[in-house]
Amino acid sequence: MHDADAALSVVPLTGIGEVQPGDDLPRKIVSSLEAAARHLENGDVIVVTQKVVSKAEGRLVAVDAGRPGAKVELVERESVRVLRRRGELLITETPHGFVCANAGVDLSNVAEGYAALLPQDPDRSARRIRAGLHRLTGSEVGVIISDTFGRPWRRGLTDVAIGCAGIAAVIDLRGSVDANGRELVATEVCIADELASAAELVMGKDRRIPAALIRGAPSSWFRPSSVAAEVIRPHGEDLFR
Amino acid sequence: MHDADAALSVVPLTGIGEVQPGDDLPRKIVSSLEAAARHLENGDVIVVTQKVVSKAEGRLVAVDAGRPGAKVELVERESVRVLRRRGELLITETPHGFVCANAGVDLSNVAEGYAALLPQDPDRSARRIRAGLHRLTGSEVGVIISDTFGRPWRRGLTDVAIGCAGIAAVIDLRGSVDANGRELVATEVCIADELASAAELVMGKDRRIPAALIRGAPSSWFRPSSVAAEVIRPHGEDLFR
Numbered sequence: 001m002h003d004a005d006a007a008l009s010v011v012p013l014t015g016i017g018e019v020q021p022g023d024d025l026p027r028k029i030v031s032s033l034e035a036a037a038r039h040l041e042n043g044d045v046i047v048v049t050q051k052v053v054s055k056a057e058g059r060l061v062a063v064d065a066g067r068p069g070a071k072v073e074l075v076e077r078e079s080v081r082v083l084r085r086r087g088e089l090l091i092t093e094t095p096h097g098f099v100c101a102n103a104g105v106d107l108s109n110v111a112e113g114y115a116a117l118l119p120q121d122p123d124r125s126a127r128r129i130r131a132g133l134h135r136l137t138g139s140e141v142g143v144i145i146s147d148t149f150g151r152p153w154r155r156g157l158t159d160v161a162i163g164c165a166g167i168a169a170v171i172d173l174r175g176s177v178d179a180n181g182r183e184l185v186a187t188e189v190c191i192a193d194e195l196a197s198a199a200e201l202v203m204g205k206d207r208r209i210p211a212a213l214i215r216g217a218p219s220s221w222f223r224p225s226s227v228a229a230e231v232i233r234p235h236g237e238d239l240f241r
Numbered sequence: 242m243h244d245a246d247a248a249l250s251v252v253p254l255t256g257i258g259e260v261q262p263g264d265d266l267p268r269k270i271v272s273s274l275e276a277a278a279r280h281l282e283n284g285d286v287i288v289v290t291q292k293v294v295s296k297a298e299g300r301l302v303a304v305d306a307g308r309p310g311a312k313v314e315l316v317e318r319e320s321v322r323v324l325r326r327r328g329e330l331l332i333t334e335t336p337h338g339f340v341c342a343n344a345g346v347d348l349s350n351v352a353e354g355y356a357a358l359l360p361q362d363p364d365r366s367a368r369r370i371r372a373g374l375h376r377l378t379g380s381e382v383g384v385i386i387s388d389t390f391g392r393p394w395r396r397g398l399t400d401v402a403i404g405c406a407g408i409a410a411v412i413d414l415r416g417s418v419d420a421n422g423r424e425l426v427a428t429e430v431c432i433a434d435e436l437a438s439a440a441e442l443v444m445g446k447d448r449r450i451p452a453a454l455i456r457g458a459p460s461s462w463f464r465p466s467s468v469a470a471e472v473i474r475p476h477g478e479d480l481f482r
Binding site: 006007008009010011012084086091098099108148151152153154155156157158159160169170173187188189190191193194195197198200201202204217230231232233237238239240241 | 332340349392395396397414428438472482
């Protein structure tokens with residue numbers, strides 16, 4: 001699939017600063033790279049956090065966090081179904097099909113009195129950023145929009161992909177043979193989530209690093225793609241919905 | 242937490258070859274690094290896949306995969322509880338507390354007629370590998386044992402940590418403030434799972450690359466640690482058990 005010696009590098013993009021509705025994220029990403037004397041290359045992957053995408057797209061709503069129930073009402077409005085409820089924490093399904101805490105509604109790193117909602121169509125957001133980066137640099141890159149989700153059974157949050165463009169979300173190794181010539185069954189790897197997690201490691205949560213560059217992904221991973229189509233598990237397939 | 246410009250590199254360890262019961266994994270890891278003209282440094286992280294750890298520890302059992310029900314019986318024996326069942330696929334809880342498909346029992350990349358079970362105590366396996374690497378090189382590194390798990394709601398598998406030593410499993414950013422000075426609540430990040438996922442990206446599933454080196458992790462992440470203590474969510478805390 002790729003050179004045995006192929007290493008990946010994961011580089012935080014610094015200096016992007018505060019993002020406002022209408023901001024041009026591709027331009028901010030390119031400026032950050034240039035300030036670090038770096039340039040996009042074909043086959044790079046750019047991971048951008050949901051929060052700055054939501055801000056740039058104006059997905060901010062006023063919420064009176066002081067009024068009891070205000071946040072829960074907002075979460076219910078952003079959900080199609082509530083799976084679990086414990087106090088103010090709701091695990092819900094969003095219209096996109098994501099199952100996550102509080103419908104992905106986020107109050108941290110947002111101006112006081114406001115919450116950031118998920119992008120309406122994160123795959124579209126990724127495609128737009130990818131097109132913008134291509135326009136500015138001529139490079140064909142993969143773009144992943146990441147968010148921080150919890151999961152059952154394991155403590156701690158990890159970053160996953162909520163949208164992608166130009167890089168596979170899931171690669172399918174079914175039909176490949178293992179080292180003993182035995183056919184591998186059902187080995188579908190969600191590389192988009194793994195790339196989002198790798199990017200989180202250089203971003204941290206308490207600092208303004210909303211994007212990362214990953215270099216070294218194998219060329220076979222680059223193709224038209226969609227988290228909605230490849231990662232969201234249809235209800236009928238899911239043993240836990 | 243770390244330098245804003247700090248990049249991570251993720252390097253596959255090639256040439257480890259077939260692993261047999263009793264093999265000295267630390268020595269194989271060091272030989273692989275030396276063959277690539279690399280040397281372990283303090284603060285490196287080594288990720289090793291469960292399969293070679295299980296093989297080195299002799300966690301192989303004969304299974305007559307041709308006999309209907311043989312695999313399911315083995316999975317049930319390696320489980321403390323079955324959460325879901327669909328045909329031959331069982332989602333079970335292992336004695337360690339992991340919830341995964343088929344109790345982590347693995348038939349691929351194992352000699353015909355044998356299955357690899359999870360290590361009995363993957364944190365202990367990680368500690369032993371860490372001690373072996375220290376003995377051979379003098380370097381203080383973090384070690385993560387990874388395995389490939391599915392998850393509800395999202396298609397595709399990702400690698401997670403089943404054991405670790407010398408590097409935090411979960412880092413706790415509660416009490417930190419966000420960029421607006423608002424206190425972050427409940428931001429516990431499972432860096433061990435994110436490091437395992439990053440490593441998977443360079444290992445692939447159809448090739449014999451059972452380990453990876455990750456360089457560039459911040460020094461604050463290195464401390465005594467345990468997946469069992471930090472990642473396994475106690476039943477009372479879990480909304481989906």
